[in-house]
Amino acid sequence: MVRALLCISLVLGAALPAAAQRVSAIDLARSEIRFTGKQMGVPADGRFGRFSAQVDFDPAKPAAARASVEIDLNSFDSGTPELDTEVKRKPWLNLAVFPSAKFVSTAFKPLGGNRYEIAGKLSIKGQTRDITAPITLRKDGAATVFEGAFTLLRLQFGIGDGPWADTDTVANEVQVRFKLTSLAK
Amino acid sequence: MQPSDTKTAVQAVRYGATAIALHWLVALLLLCGAAMGLYMVGLELSPAKLKLYSWHKWVGVSIFLVALVRVLWRLTHPAPPPPASLPAWQQRAAWQTHALLYLLLFVIPLSGWLMSSALGVQVVYFGVLPLPDLVQKDKVLGEQLKLLHLSLNVTLLLLVALHVAAALKHHLLDRDDVLRRMLPARRPLR
Numbered sequence: 466m467v468r469a470l471l472c473i474s475l476v477l478g479a480a481l482p483a484a485a486q487r488v489s490a491i492d493l494a495r496s497e498i499r500f501t502g503k504q505m506g507v508p509a510d511g512r513f514g515r516f517s518a519q520v521d522f523d524p525a526k527p528a529a530a531r532a533s534v535e536i537d538l539n540s541f542d543s544g545t546p547e548l549d550t551e552v553k554r555k556p557w558l559n560l561a562v563f564p565s566a567k568f569v570s571t572a573f574k575p576l577g578g579n580r581y582e583i584a585g586k587l588s589i590k591g592q593t594r595d596i597t598a599p600i601t602l603r604k605d606g607a608a609t610v611f612e613g614a615f616t617l618l619r620l621q622f623g624i625g626d627g628p629w630a631d632t633d634t635v636a637n638e639v640q641v642r643f644k645l646t647s648l649a650k
Numbered sequence: 651m652q653p654s655d656t657k658t659a660v661q662a663v664r665y666g667a668t669a670i671a672l673h674w675l676v677a678l679l680l681l682c683g684a685a686m687g688l689y690m691v692g693l694e695l696s697p698a699k700l701k702l703y704s705w706h707k708w709v710g711v712s713i714f715l716v717a718l719v720r721v722l723w724r725l726t727h728p729a730p731p732p733p734a735s736l737p738a739w740q741q742r743a744a745w746q747t748h749a750l751l752y753l754l755l756f757v758i759p760l761s762g763w764l765m766s767s768a769l770g771v772q773v774v775y776f777g778v779l780p781l782p783d784l785v786q787k788d789k790v791l792g793e794q795l796k797l798l799h800l801s802l803n804v805t806l807l808l809l810v811a812l813h814v815a816a817a818l819k820h821h822l823l824d825r826d827d828v829l830r831r832m833l834p835a836r837r838p839l840r
Binding site: 504505506507508509544545547551628629631634635 | 695696697700701703704769770771772773774776777778780787
């Protein structure tokens with residue numbers, strides 16, 4: 466808790482010149498969240514066009530890093546209009562009631578080198594579940610890039626219920642890949 | 651002629667068991683593929699619709715593969731000649747119809763594969779063997795290929811109708827063995 470408060474105070478105290486590798490803001494134009502599902506063994510992928518992300522990462526104190534992401538689910542874009550329309554309906558994401566998904570980190574664990582593991586709570590469609598994802602960190606010019614992926618089990622969140630709960634047709638596993646690029650200052 | 655010679659001559663006018671099996675296998679696959687294709691396009695998006703689309707594609711790939719085997723088989727096992735009494739124009743028409751039918755057995759699955767690629771829904775044979783996408787995702791091209799796939803299938807169904815009508819004409823009007831030689835050998839041919 467003390468550490469969290471310290472982080473917040475550090476973010477608020479951003480008037481101080483930021484250390485070169487300190488990450489406190491994300492460049493959404495250079496960030497992306499993509500997903501791949503499968504129906505009948507056929508991959509279908511897409512992206513979310515609109516989301517916001519806050520990351521506070523100090524390489525000197527990686528374990529204190531925090532991240533949160535909020536996704537506007539209306540920006541679901543698979544490139545197939547029929548699918549985009551279907552997924553917004555009640556059996557799937559039910560956007561009329563749950564327009565956004567949210568992730569809030571609870572732990573950030575250094576795994577050695579540029580590898581980390583983030584844990585946190587993912588909320589979709591009124592359900593909150595713990596997830597973990599491996600993350601790699603790299604420099605891109607003056608910016609820092611966080612890349613990671615995890616497998617989302619759609620039925621844990623009630624995504625695709627009723628007849629769509631049949632995982633022989635639509636797989637339960639959805640691969641989610643994310644890339645967050647820091648604002649280079 | 652000795653009776654045994656007659657028997658030999660009669661057996662030579664039949665298609666071989668493999669050729670017969672392959673012919674009826676394609677007929678069955680075509681029937682299933684066409685029925686699923688016509689039914690599935692009108693369905694609301696549902697698990698059943700997704701299943702049917704995949705099954706339809708698997709049938710199409712299978713038809714392509716069996717057609718390939720048929721052509722190779724036919725090149726190495728010549729088809730029995732048409733009845734000598736058949737007018738030259740009918741022999742020509744029969745040859746042309748068969749050539750077109752064979753051609754469509756290859757072209758139609760290919761048009762479906764192209765269409766799937768353009769519409770961004772990959773063909774994964776039996777849900778495990780992904781076929782490479784032949785073209786980039788392109789909605790306009792996809793719609794054009796959809797029309798092509800339909801037109802080719804209408805052409806195929808008309809040719810199949812002609813093929814069946816001709817076989818029945820041989821069987822019922824000409825009373826020759828043209829149809830019977832493509833049926834499993836139960837009775838000897840006349």
